Amino acid sequence: MLGRFGGLSKNPAARLSAVSRTRQPSTGSCNGSYSMLKKPAPASELKTSNESGKEASSPHVHGLDGIAVKALLQGAVLKGHDPLVILREAGIDPSVYGNAYAAIDGRSLVRLVRQIQFSLDDVYLGFLAQGVRLALERERLLSFLHCATFGEALRVSIRFTNAMSSDVGPWISEEHGSGLQHICKYQTIPGVDRDILVWIRFVWIYHMFSWLIGRPLALRGICVKARRPEQANGFDRFALFHCPVTFNAPVDALSYSWSDLSMRTVHGSLAEYEEYYANEPDWFATPGRGLSWHERTKQVLIELQKAGMWSPPIEVVAARLRTRPRRLRYDLALEGESFQDIRTRLRGELAAAYLLASDLPITSIGLALGYSEPGSFSRNFVSWSGMTPSAYRAAYMSDPARIAAATALLNERRVL
Numbered sequence: 001m002l003g004r005f006g007g008l009s010k011n012p013a014a015r016l017s018a019v020s021r022t023r024q025p026s027t028g029s030c031n032g033s034y035s036m037l038k039k040p041a042p043a044s045e046l047k048t049s050n051e052s053g054k055e056a057s058s059p060h061v062h063g064l065d066g067i068a069v070k071a072l073l074q075g076a077v078l079k080g081h082d083p084l085v086i087l088r089e090a091g092i093d094p095s096v097y098g099n100a101y102a103a104i105d106g107r108s109l110v111r112l113v114r115q116i117q118f119s120l121d122d123v124y125l126g127f128l129a130q131g132v133r134l135a136l137e138r139e140r141l142l143s144f145l146h147c148a149t150f151g152e153a154l155r156v157s158i159r160f161t162n163a164m165s166s167d168v169g170p171w172i173s174e175e176h177g178s179g180l181q182h183i184c185k186y187q188t189i190p191g192v193d194r195d196i197l198v199w200i201r202f203v204w205i206y207h208m209f210s211w212l213i214g215r216p217l218a219l220r221g222i223c224v225k226a227r228r229p230e231q232a233n234g235f236d237r238f239a240l241f242h243c244p245v246t247f248n249a250p251v252d253a254l255s256y257s258w259s260d261l262s263m264r265t266v267h268g269s270l271a272e273y274e275e276y277y278a279n280e281p282d283w284f285a286t287p288g289r290g291l292s293w294h295e296r297t298k299q300v301l302i303e304l305q306k307a308g309m310w311s312p313p314i315e316v317v318a319a320r321l322r323t324r325p326r327r328l329r330y331d332l333a334l335e336g337e338s339f340q341d342i343r344t345r346l347r348g349e350l351a352a353a354y355l356l357a358s359d360l361p362i363t364s365i366g367l368a369l370g371y372s373e374p375g376s377f378s379r380n381f382v383s384w385s386g387m388t389p390s391a392y393r394a395a396y397m398s399d400p401a402r403i404a405a406a407t408a409l410l411n412e413r414r415v416l
Contacts, residue, residue: 063284064109065231066099071193072200073097075126076116078191090115100232106240106284110277113200127188127197128167136164145268148322150213151261154182179220180261183253195226198252199237203283205254206241210287211276214266216242217287220257223249240284264323266296293331294342296321301346306415310347310370314339348384350413351377355393356406362389368415 069092073083084094090111096102104112117123122131140160147153158170169185184201188194202222210216222238223246229237238245243255267273281287300320304312317339318325332339347369354365366377366389381389396402 062233062235063103063105064237065233065235066096066102068196068229068231068237069096069104069112070098071196072112072125073116074192075122075124075189076120078189079120079126081119086115086119087112089119103231103233103235106282107280109203109283110280113204114277124165124168124186125197125200127192127194128165128186129189130165130167132165132168140164141273142270145265145270145273147212147265149261149265150209150217150256150263153209153212153265154180154256154261179255179257181223181253181255183251186252195224195229198224198226199229202252202254203240207281207283207287211281212265212267213260213263215263215287217260218257219243220255221246222255223251223253225249225252240286242286264327266322268322292335293321293328294335294337297328297332297337297339297342298346301343302413305346305350306413308370308415311343344380344384348381349409350415351381351389352385352392353406353409353413355389356396356399356403357410362393365389 069087070083073081073086076086077083083097087094087097090108092104092108092112093102096104113125116125117134120126120131121133122128123134123137124131143156143160144153147156154172158172161168161170167187169187171183173181173183182205184198186194186197186201188197202224206217206219219241221244222241226247228247231237267276297317300317301312303320304316309316314325314328318328321328323331329339332342351365351369354360354368355362358365360368362377363374366374369377371377371380378388381387381392385392387395
């Protein structure tokens with residue numbers, strides 16, 4: 001598959017120069033690179049493991065055990081940092097450190113990784129001789145978010161990651177037409193557990209790309225050189241990937257399907273990325289499934305209606321959704337919907353809400369919803385509801401359930 005992803009120079013300086021010439025508009029990557037854009041919230045603003053109900057000192061707590069937590073902090077320790085201080089700053093009970101019978105949950109893991117990265121100013125947690133500074137990671141992220149599809153994001157990640165550090169060398173190989181294998185190389189320093197780094201990078205890749213496309217990646221499989229890790233509490237740290245895992249493999253790799261690689265991205269801004277991590281995602285949970293195309297289209301149309309655009313063309317909505325009009329029509333059709341029907345229905349629902357939850361004259365409601373003439377409003381309302389606005393108001397003004405629903409909808413989508 002090198003033809004699709006392009007050949008790469010073996011010289012790091014040449015690779016970085018090549019990347020600089022091709023970046024759009026600023027450098028970026030999506031490969032195993034957690035962007036530490038903001039300092040994590042101080043420990044005083046976070047609950048500790050005990051405060052959140054996760055008794056770190058209790059035996060057989062479900063989650064990543066203290067042995068693995070200690071392994072994640074090895075790079076920081078070798079660079080002279082106090083691991084207990086880092087844990088406290090991440091809002092985690094320090095007693096978990098090195099304790100096989102204590103554990104942290106998925107949200108605590110996110111905070112821990114972020115805190116290590118911030119403390120060391122290194123995306124790779126101090127595990128590599130040549131780390132990646134967080135300012136550089138931010139630049140990689142900006143380019144990463146400009147990618148239109150998962151496959152394109154993967155290509156960008158391969159190019160930039162190879163150029164930025166000789167200790168990290170990902171590449172792509174095709175799996176007999178069934179998908180692509182994303183092979184990752186991590187050249188770690190002595191004194192750290194390479195296996196834990198591979199795992200945490202794979203966790204990042206899985207959750208980041210799942211967030212990017214709006215649904216969980218359907219991984220075809222994972223291969224790791226390590227043997228199966230065992231914890232005293234029975235927690236399986238590879239179960240979160242929901243795919244077959246091969247241990248003692250010749251390479252460390254994730255296998256993607258062609259259908260995932262062609263998926264269009266649904267997020268494209270730094271603000272969305274920061275909001276995602278501000279909400280403390282749970283890395284042990286299945287990434288939230290994305291909204292349907294019907295729901296996404298509906299959300300954009302409601303936003304445009306609030307701005308006074310009552311009949312936006314599909315081209316405008318498709319651009320907001322980072323897709324093409326033809327593709328949007330196709331995706332909506334697969335869900336049994338059409339763009340025109342959704343747009344008409346949303347306008348009709350709001351009109352009906354005004355009729356039942358307000359005492360505004362019908363003429364005023366029509367003008368508020370973008371109809372220049374009363375007759376036009378009436379005709380469109382009849383085509384949507386099967387009755388005139390005045391008949392609708394008279395028929396349902398004494399229906400408490402309809403009025404309650406209309407009031408709730410009006411509170412959410414009011415334009416007057």
